[in-house]
Amino acid sequence: xxxxxxxxxxxxxxxxxxxxxxxxxxxxxxxxxxxxxxxxxxxxxxxxxxxxxxxxxxxxxxxxxxxxxxxxxxxxxxxxxxxxxxxxxxxxxxxxxxxxxxxxxxxxxxxxxxxxxxxxxxxxxxxxxxxxxxxxxxxxxxxxxxxxxxxxxxxxxxxxxxxxxxxxxxxxxxxxxxxxxxxxxxxxxxxx
Amino acid sequence: xxxxxxxxxxxxxxxxxxxxxxxxxxxxxxxxxxxxxxxxxxxxxxxxxxxxxxxxxxxxxxxxxxxxxxxxxxxxxxxxxxxxxxxxxxxxxxxxxxxxxxxxxxxxxxxxxxxxxxxxxxxxxxxxxxxxxxxxxxxxxxxxxxxxxxxxxxxxxxxxxxxxxxxxxxxxxxxxxxxxxxxxxxxxxxxxxxxxxxxxxxxxxxxxxxxxxxxxxxxxxxxxxxxxxxxxxxxxxxxxxxxxxxxxxxxxxxxxxxxxxxxxxxxxxxxxxxxxxxxxxxx
Numbered sequence: 001x002x003x004x005x006x007x008x009x010x011x012x013x014x015x016x017x018x019x020x021x022x023x024x025x026x027x028x029x030x031x032x033x034x035x036x037x038x039x040x041x042x043x044x045x046x047x048x049x050x051x052x053x054x055x056x057x058x059x060x061x062x063x064x065x066x067x068x069x070x071x072x073x074x075x076x077x078x079x080x081x082x083x084x085x086x087x088x089x090x091x092x093x094x095x096x097x098x099x100x101x102x103x104x105x106x107x108x109x110x111x112x113x114x115x116x117x118x119x120x121x122x123x124x125x126x127x128x129x130x131x132x133x134x135x136x137x138x139x140x141x142x143x144x145x146x147x148x149x150x151x152x153x154x155x156x157x158x159x160x161x162x163x164x165x166x167x168x169x170x171x172x173x174x175x176x177x178x179x180x181x182x183x184x185x186x187x188x189x190x191x192x
Numbered sequence: 193x194x195x196x197x198x199x200x201x202x203x204x205x206x207x208x209x210x211x212x213x214x215x216x217x218x219x220x221x222x223x224x225x226x227x228x229x230x231x232x233x234x235x236x237x238x239x240x241x242x243x244x245x246x247x248x249x250x251x252x253x254x255x256x257x258x259x260x261x262x263x264x265x266x267x268x269x270x271x272x273x274x275x276x277x278x279x280x281x282x283x284x285x286x287x288x289x290x291x292x293x294x295x296x297x298x299x300x301x302x303x304x305x306x307x308x309x310x311x312x313x314x315x316x317x318x319x320x321x322x323x324x325x326x327x328x329x330x331x332x333x334x335x336x337x338x339x340x341x342x343x344x345x346x347x348x349x350x351x352x353x354x355x356x357x358x359x360x361x362x363x364x365x366x367x368x369x370x371x372x373x374x375x376x377x378x379x380x381x382x383x384x385x386x387x388x389x390x391x392x393x394x395x396x397x398x399x400x401x402x403x404x405x406x407x408x409x410x411x412x413x414x415x416x417x418x419x420x421x422x423x424x425x426x427x428x429x430x431x432x433x434x435x436x437x438x439x440x441x442x443x444x445x446x447x448x449x450x451x452x453x454x455x456x457x458x459x460x461x462x463x464x465x466x467x468x469x470x471x472x473x474x475x
Binding site for chain 1: 196199200203204207208211212214215218219222223224
């Protein structure tokens, strides 16, 4: 139990996918202009990340390893993740239309999110068991949500503040992201 | 060597086929009927997402037309062509409202209106009024910092050489963004066929108006007294023109002592009646 707690804290803070591992940076800047879109993206990413990691773990261990095709990991994972997002979209449109509308464009965007793929590959590299994989994916995605929502909140404040013209928009967002990454670096001492 | 290639190709093909079968089945099982007309209306709308119809964007409006029976003639950006197309998609006959355009109800430019001081602060009408009340002596007049020009999504507004916004009625779609943003409510949407209007918004007494502006409405009531169609009327200290009654005899223009009563788009007067009649006939 303690191991899992440590793994979660590490994945959320010390090894934050966005700010320490630099995975999935495109949505980090792209959809963090306000809080509501940050929440939408976070929800969709959390959901797909856990599901994708669980399925890719099975694909790897029950299809690629027995056939000695480990080198096709990237190709097969992308195939699985892309179809999974499609499937989730189809199912969600039927069973949970409200959620489908709330997530809107963010769901298809996740198809090409490197965070999802990165977490799936990390799970294989770290030789996690299936339970480890699910917990690690959940925690890593939680870290993604945390960073995205914090940046969304900060950028919303920027809209009201007096930002010099040349710094408006992306420059200010990138500097904020840099300072946030430095702050999260402080968490690295946490595990020791 | 060859066998490993065959294994790799076979495994990937199997994975791909399995996934596509799952997706195909899911698309059948979880099929959701989306009205194809929504897509068609969406294509017919201009896609400017200006919000002039009152919905968040063209897509929202398209859904509202189908799902909530909203009137199809609300798209101001597209005008009558779009309305007809939308109507033909949902199968009702077109009900065209007359096209409205924005007019600036102030003629007090930098030459004709008295200015109290030189304003050099933030170049935005709202900021200027919040900070100083504006540089013009008239507290109802145009501040002239072009906030309406910047907010116009169709480039229909421009500033003339004397610092007053001018509406290009060919480009104006009547979306009302300028009406909303102006802190003095000077742009108003009026029917494009309206020939005469009192281009002043001052509620001050005649004496004050004369002191601060040479083209202000001094509420003398001459237009109301002399209009043969009784289209001009006074409300408070301002004259208004009823576009339904006005026949364009221009008596009020002659009688107006200050020139605040003005002929609209004089250069388009010759070409306009035919177009207006054609539009009238279409109704």
